[in-house]
Amino acid sequence: xxxxxxxxxxxxxxxxxxxxxxxxxxxxxxxxxxxxxxxxxxxxxxxxxxxxxxxxxxxxxxxxxxxxxxxxxxxxxxxxxxxxxxxxxxxxxxxxxxxxxxxxxxxxxxxxxxxxxxxxxxxxxxxxxxxxxxxxxxxxxxxxxxxxxxxxxxxxxxxxxxxxxxxxxxxxxxxxxxxxxxxxxxxxxxxxxxxxxxxxxxxxx
DNA sequence: GCCCAGGTGGGTA
DNA sequence: TACCCACATGGG
Numbered sequence: 466x467x468x469x470x471x472x473x474x475x476x477x478x479x480x481x482x483x484x485x486x487x488x489x490x491x492x493x494x495x496x497x498x499x500x501x502x503x504x505x506x507x508x509x510x511x512x513x514x515x516x517x518x519x520x521x522x523x524x525x526x527x528x529x530x531x532x533x534x535x536x537x538x539x540x541x542x543x544x545x546x547x548x549x550x551x552x553x554x555x556x557x558x559x560x561x562x563x564x565x566x567x568x569x570x571x572x573x574x575x576x577x578x579x580x581x582x583x584x585x586x587x588x589x590x591x592x593x594x595x596x597x598x599x600x601x602x603x604x605x606x607x608x609x610x611x612x613x614x615x616x617x618x619x620x621x622x623x624x625x626x627x628x629x630x631x632x633x634x635x636x637x638x639x640x641x642x643x644x645x646x647x648x649x650x651x652x653x654x655x656x657x658x659x660x661x662x663x664x665x666x667x668x669x670x
Numbered sequence: 671g672c673c674c675a676g677g678t679g680g681g682t683a
Numbered sequence: 684t685a686c687c688c689a690c691a692t693g694g695g
Contacts (some may be wrong), residue, residue: 501686502677508693509676547678586678606676649676658674674695683689
C-alpha cells in the first residue's frame with residue numbers, strides 16, 4: 466500500500482533532489498531543519514541567506530558568532546531568540562559528534578543522542594539523520610500526517626513513533642529520502658489543509 | 671485583521 | 684500519557 470502511493474508520486478513528479486538548500490553542506494541541512502520548525506520554508510531561505518552573508522556557515526562559526534548577530538540573521542524564520550539558542554546547542558553537538566555519526570551505522574543510540582540536544586525533537590532529529598547524514602530513518606511531519614491520512618488511511622493524530630514505525634516497516638530504506646520529499650511536494654502543490662487539489666484527485670481518485 | 675507555515679520545551683494533572 | 688502554552692516572522 467505505501468509503495469503503491471510512492472510509485473504514483475514518483476511517476477508523476479520524478480526525483481525531488483532533497484534536501485532543498487543553498488550549499489548542500491551537512492551543517493546547512495541541519496540548521497535548516499531547526500529553522501523550519503513551525504515556519505514557512507520561504508522564511509527559512511531568508512534566514513539561511515542572512516547566515517551566509519554574515520559568514521555563519523559552520524558549527525564553529527555559529528559558536529564564534531555574537532548572540533545578537535546570530536539572532537538577527539535568524540529573525541526572518543521566526544522564534545529567532547529560541548532558534549538561535551537551538552543552533553548553538555546543535556553546533557556544539559556537531560563539533561563533538563559529526564564525524565563519528567558520519568562514519569557509524571545508524572543506531573537508536575545515535576538518534577537518542579540527537580534528541581538530547583535542546584531544540585531537536587523527533588522530526589528535526591530524523592530530518593538531520595536522513596537528509597544530512599543519509600541514515601535510514603523516516604521523517605514524520607505535518608505533511609506526512611496529512612497525506613498519510615488522506616491517501617493511506619492513517620490516523621493523523623497517532624503518536625510520532627507509531628507513524629514512523631508504520632512507514633519503516635513497510636518501505637525499503639532506500640526510499641525513505643525520496644518518499645518524504647515527494648509527500649512534501651504533493652502537499653505543497655495539491656494536498657492542502659482545506660482539501661485535495663487537482664493533482665491528488667488525478668493520482669488518487 | 672486573520673490564518674497558516676515541513677515543531678519544541680516546559681509546565682501541569 | 685495527555686493536554687496547555689510560549690515562542691515570532693512573513694505571505695496569502
